[in-house]
């Protein structure tokens with residue numbers, strides 16, 4: 001098993017009616033924990049980093065860590081650049097060997113989102129990487145710095161976007177939001193069903209933190225093939241470090257390092273079970 005293209009993972013997921021988890025990473029420890037969970041469950045997995053997080057985890061460092069971990073893994077691993085905002089960083093990710101990139105033009109008018117996505121698709125062709133884009137607007141923001149309002153994906157827009165760009169994967173907005181939801185998430189499965197009936201490309205659900213197991217299962221049933229999880233992994237890592245600290249009077253750096261990997265492992269393991277990608281490698 002190895003570093004693979006996300007196209008292979010998501011087409012298999014669509015056929016097999018399960019979803020592959022895409023987990024946002026921060027450092028070597030989170031990568032180690034995530035890969036171990038996928039290996040223990042014999043599940044494909046996607047590792048990713050969002051452009052908004054590069055101040056904490058520079059792409060030149062976290063990129064090779066994720067890619068080498070993928071190459072050395074016993075399961076299939078795709079490495080994705082999440083919420084790419086600038087062509088400059090997207091090119092860097094492609095040059096480093098990421099097997100897919102997301103271009104987030106969701107704040108732009110549809111035509112501009114289409115034009116930008118086409119440019120990214122041209123770039124990605126150079127090394128055979130696949131491309132994800134977003135139509136409609138997922139709420140919140142991936143680093144919590146903005147409170148973006150949700151705008152459902154319109155079927156007409158999704159159809160036009162896919163016809164014009166032939167993008168590989170489409171992230172949809174069905175009431176989902178990044179970060180911690182202020183109330184109960186309220187996903188509109190009718191919107192999802194209508195899109196998945198018409199659009200053949202694998203669909204992506206962002207904003208996984210806070211969504212119930214039941215709603216994850218329904219999302220998969222109605223056509224989602226990739227689910228993004230970030231905040232709950234980072235919270236699980238912090239909780240694991242706090243617990244280790246509270247339970248140990250002689251804590252040293254390596255206890256903290258291991259606790260981070262355990263925190264990532266726990267959250268990734270739990271979600272792989274719910275997404276039903278266990279034993280799909």
Ligand code: 13P
Pocket residue numbers: 024050082083142177178179180205206207208209210228229230231232
């Ligand atoms: P959460 O932080 O809500 O899990 O969202 C993750 C995400 O969608 C990253 O693109």
